Amino acid sequence: MTVIIDLDKCGHISNCPGQGLCIQLCDQKALIEEDNDVKVIDENCNDCDLCLMNCPNQAISKS
Ligand code: SF4
Numbered sequence: 001m002t003v004i005i006d007l008d009k010c011g012h013i014s015n016c017p018g019q020g021l022c023i024q025l026c027d028q029k030a031l032i033e034e035d036n037d038v039k040v041i042d043e044n045c046n047d048c049d050l051c052l053m054n055c056p057n058q059a060i061s062k063s
Pocket residue numbers: 005009010011012013016017018019020021022023038054055056057058059060
């Protein structure tokens with residue numbers, strides 16, 4: 001599965017109500033900050049779904 005960040009909903013890390021909560025929650029380092037956006041490193045993701053369940057803007061999905 002691939003984690004997808006909807007950048008329209010995310011609104012960039014500086015505007016995140018959780019101050020980049022998804023990055024803090026991902027202990028696999030599959031989500032990193034790049035130019036104020038969230039970048040996904042697919043090969044590190046273990047499908048734990050913590051980021052999906054906790055994003056305050058529901059900006060994260062998987063396909
Ligand atoms: S938790 Fe959601 S709104 Fe916050 S940076 Fe991550 S994807 Fe964006």
